[in-house]
Amino acid sequence: MQKFNKELVADSTFYIFFIEDSKNSNLLCKILNSFKAHISPTIYDELKMKSRDQELNSIINNKCNIFKDSRIKYSEALRPVFSKEELKKGEHEIIAIAVLCDQMVIDFVLVIDDEGPRKIINSHFKYLLTRLVRTARFIEQCYSKYDIFENGESIKLLNDMKSSKFRIDDKSIEQLLKELEK
Amino acid sequence: MEKIELIEKYIILLLGVKDDSIYSDLHLQKEMFLLANSLPHLKEAFDFEKHYYGPYSQIVEEIIQTPRYTDKAFSFDGKKIFLSENGKTEYNKIIKIKSKENSFNELSALIKIIRSLYDSLSGEELLFLMYETFPEFTKYSEVSDNILKNKYNRKRILEGLYAKSIITDERYLELKNAKI
Numbered sequence: 001m002q003k004f005n006k007e008l009v010a011d012s013t014f015y016i017f018f019i020e021d022s023k024n025s026n027l028l029c030k031i032l033n034s035f036k037a038h039i040s041p042t043i044y045d046e047l048k049m050k051s052r053d054q055e056l057n058s059i060i061n062n063k064c065n066i067f068k069d070s071r072i073k074y075s076e077a078l079r080p081v082f083s084k085e086e087l088k089k090g091e092h093e094i095i096a097i098a099v100l101c102d103q104m105v106i107d108f109v110l111v112i113d114d115e116g117p118r119k120i121i122n123s124h125f126k127y128l129l130t131r132l133v134r135t136a137r138f139i140e141q142c143y144s145k146y147d148i149f150e151n152g153e154s155i156k157l158l159n160d161m162k163s164s165k166f167r168i169d170d171k172s173i174e175q176l177l178k179e180l181e182k
Numbered sequence: 183m184e185k186i187e188l189i190e191k192y193i194i195l196l197l198g199v200k201d202d203s204i205y206s207d208l209h210l211q212k213e214m215f216l217l218a219n220s221l222p223h224l225k226e227a228f229d230f231e232k233h234y235y236g237p238y239s240q241i242v243e244e245i246i247q248t249p250r251y252t253d254k255a256f257s258f259d260g261k262k263i264f265l266s267e268n269g270k271t272e273y274n275k276i277i278k279i280k281s282k283e284n285s286f287n288e289l290s291a292l293i294k295i296i297r298s299l300y301d302s303l304s305g306e307e308l309l310f311l312m313y314e315t316f317p318e319f320t321k322y323s324e325v326s327d328n329i330l331k332n333k334y335n336r337k338r339i340l341e342g343l344y345a346k347s348i349i350t351d352e353r354y355l356e357l358k359n360a361k362i
Contacts, residue, residue: 071221071223071288072221072288073219073221073222075220076220077217077219077220077299078295079315080216080312080315081349081350082349082352083352085356086353095295096292096295099291099294099295100291102291104284104287116350116353117350119347120299120347120348124347124348125298
């Protein structure tokens with residue numbers, strides 16, 4: 001059951017963290033049961049390939065909005081801006097979905113860790129900055145702001161992040177853990 | 183809707199989505215080119231050709247000079263192009279009719295992305311990115327060698343693009359390390 005009207009636009013790093021780094025698909029299910037998520041075609045394909053969790057797959061297929069039938073190829077407009085590798089990974093798609101959600105006056109959280117799209121949003125789509133967070137901060141907010149996680153669940157996820165290959169500096173995680181342990 | 187009418191409406195949307203004018207005919211042509219490429223079902227209608235200054239559509243040029251469906255839709259101030267009062271009225275009419283349609287919102291988002299990114303570029307920065315991204319359009323170009331192969335110019339333009347944060351760090355390195 002969705003708890004509130006806020007929706008979610010997140011990059012692949014966010015989803016893959018729960019599935020591979022933390023191996024905590026059930027907590028990702030909790031998020032996707034609370035937020036309506038908008039998922040890009042490349043991320044959807046990646047999730048289909050990597051997720052073995054039936055409950056998660058069912059939520060993704062039945063509750064999330066997958067942008068797979070659009071007649072518009074946003075990548076063509078963004079091709080000059082991103083490297084071939086970034087385009088292959090679909091990093092540009094998050095910008096298209098975020099601008100579209102904003103256009104549709106949707107109230108959403110924008111979770112991006114990839115530096116490429118973050119840089120472009122910081123410089124050219126400043127009106128999205130109030131929505132922008134990194135995965136680590138969002139995990140903390142799932143306890144403190146959205147009341148989706150127990151305090152211990154957020155702490156565990158951040159500790160998983162600290163010991164995984166997830167690219168984030170220890171200082172930022174320590175700061176968030178400190179906030180959670182208050 | 184006829185092909186010409188559709189393209190005329192797309193130009194009105196491109197110009198209307200921001201209060202600012204488009205800096206030059208070159209900017210308008212390249213932004214329309216990116217728009218056309220993003221709409222595979224309509225791409226052919228725009229008929230972009232390889233030209234002296236990259237992708238160019240004669241149809242777009244003719245509509246800008248002599249719009250057929252909205253009289254005097256476009257105004258010019260030196261090189262700058264913007265919507266006239268007639269153009270603005272037509273723009274508002276389109277928004278009023280279409281803004282609840284999902285496919286129209288997708289189109290509006292695409293147009294916003296294009297203008298947010300490429301309006302701020304100089305002519306040679308825009309051409310540099312067009313030629314690098316769509317190398318087939320260097321054919322017949324009078325300026326591509328000077329922009330892409332002259333080491334001094336290449337470095338200067340690339341650093342400018344990087345400073346404007348118009349390209350990601352990975353794209354910057356890709357272009358910096360490209361064989362010329």
